[in-house]
Amino acid sequence: MIIHVDMDAFFASVEVLDDPGLSGACVIVGGMSSRGVVSAASYEARQYGVHSAMPMYEARGKCPQGVFLEPRRRRYKELSRAVMLILSRFSPVIEQVSIDEAFVDINGCDRLHGGPEKIGRAIKEAIRRELGLTCSVGITPLKFLSKIASDMDKPDGLTLIPPEAVDDFIGPLPVAKVPGVGRQNRKQLERLGIRTLGDVKKYSTEQLVRRFGKYGQRLAELASGIDPSEVKGVRPVKSLSSEQTLPVDTRDRDRLRRYLLKHAEDVSRQLRRHDLRAKTVTLKVKHADFSQVTRQVGLCRHTRSSETLFKTACGLLDNYRPTRPVRLIGLGASDLSEKEGPVQMSLFGEPDTDALKWEALDHAVDAITERFGREAVRRAELFNDDRRRK
Numbered sequence: 001m002i003i004h005v006d007m008d009a010f011f012a013s014v015e016v017l018d019d020p021g022l023s024g025a026c027v028i029v030g031g032m033s034s035r036g037v038v039s040a041a042s043y044e045a046r047q048y049g050v051h052s053a054m055p056m057y058e059a060r061g062k063c064p065q066g067v068f069l070e071p072r073r074r075r076y077k078e079l080s081r082a083v084m085l086i087l088s089r090f091s092p093v094i095e096q097v098s099i100d101e102a103f104v105d106i107n108g109c110d111r112l113h114g115g116p117e118k119i120g121r122a123i124k125e126a127i128r129r130e131l132g133l134t135c136s137v138g139i140t141p142l143k144f145l146s147k148i149a150s151d152m153d154k155p156d157g158l159t160l161i162p163p164e165a166v167d168d169f170i171g172p173l174p175v176a177k178v179p180g181v182g183r184q185n186r187k188q189l190e191r192l193g194i195r196t197l198g199d200v201k202k203y204s205t206e207q208l209v210r211r212f213g214k215y216g217q218r219l220a221e222l223a224s225g226i227d228p229s230e231v232k233g234v235r236p237v238k239s240l241s242s243e244q245t246l247p248v249d250t251r252d253r254d255r256l257r258r259y260l261l262k263h264a265e266d267v268s269r270q271l272r273r274h275d276l277r278a279k280t281v282t283l284k285v286k287h288a289d290f291s292q293v294t295r296q297v298g299l300c301r302h303t304r305s306s307e308t309l310f311k312t313a314c315g316l317l318d319n320y321r322p323t324r325p326v327r328l329i330g331l332g333a334s335d336l337s338e339k340e341g342p343v344q345m346s347l348f349g350e351p352d353t354d355a356l357k358w359e360a361l362d363h364a365v366d367a368i369t370e371r372f373g374r375e376a377v378r379r380a381e382l383f384n385d386d387r388r389r390k
Contacts, residue, residue, distance in 0.1 A: 006135060028042070087123065240332065
């Protein structure tokens with residue numbers, strides 16, 4: 001049996017937890033710029049039609065009495081880690097799929113913690129007692145089904161589908177609820193008269209594969225109660241990134257560089273947190289017409305220096321020279337390693353020395369911000385940029 005744990009309106013619930021005066025209010029968390037979107041909405045706000053990924057201006061129109069808050073990602077990550085630690089008490093096999101949800105493989109855990117329903121209720125109680133938050137839980141023999149089940153009784157619900165009830169549950173299940181069935185696939189399925197997983201059985205696997213490729217094979221398996229997906233344990237980090245949709249489209253290269261500096265510091269901080277170094281830097285640019293371009297380059301050595309990441313990304317930007325207004329800019333780091341590995345020394349020694357000095361400076365900044373907060377020390381260029389925006 002597999003448990004899917006989904007925190008209820010996580011960001012909004014954390015805000016209410018930290019400020020009980022918000023209890024019962026329509027709490028809406030998201031970006032406050034003209035292009036901001038809703039990251040989370042309390043269940044009170046959802047009654048007015050507000051939901052995640054909705055443009056913030058639309059949320060304000062639907063729920064003008066709402067309490068609109070900027071996200072506090074450090075706080076959310078702190079409580080997310082606490083949730084995962086609680087889950088680790090019940091099983092060693094946990095797959096965190098986002099900041100507020102995870103799969104837990106409880107096969108073989110019954111001797112320690114009891115049956116599936118008992119484990120599910122114990123998880124909910126531990127999260128409520130220790131963190132003051134609620135979650136919804138789905139428990140089934142199939143990974144995809146557990147995710148669907150956790151959404152059936154929200155908030156603070158528990159849905160258990162034992163093996164013998166799987167076929168009866170799957171038949172009338174709308175395909176729109178199946179993870180991976182997007183809008184286009186759903187339209188194609190409806191044209192074939194497929195609205196539920198039971199309807200999928202009207203067609204042979206060969207017919208579905210011809211129409212939908214590999215996903216046709218998966219649909220046929222899911223309709224028959226087959227899901228070979230396993231709960232994957234801790235997965236190695238393959239890449240780290242930071243990006244931002246700009247408040248206003250711009251061609252201003254100096255402004256774009258300042259955003260890259262912020263992203264470089266953020267990615268560098270993530271690398272140090274994971275004790276990793278990167279050897280490939282990627283620039284991501286999305287234009288006003290939503291066309292997207294990526295450029296990447298390999299470094300001569302692994303690094304986590306914010307200055308190295310920044311200068312490399314600026315070089316990619318200079319080589320690309322965008323001529324259209326830019327809507328979004330981001331920086332990514334990949335080809336990660338825990339070890340620095342062999343290094344080709346510089347003939348004159350200066351570049352390697354400079355990189356090490358910048359890494360030492362980054363560590364010093366970490367120590368300051370850990371004690372006094374993220375705003376305690378900033379580069380002058382970014383400080384001046386903040387003042388210009390105000």
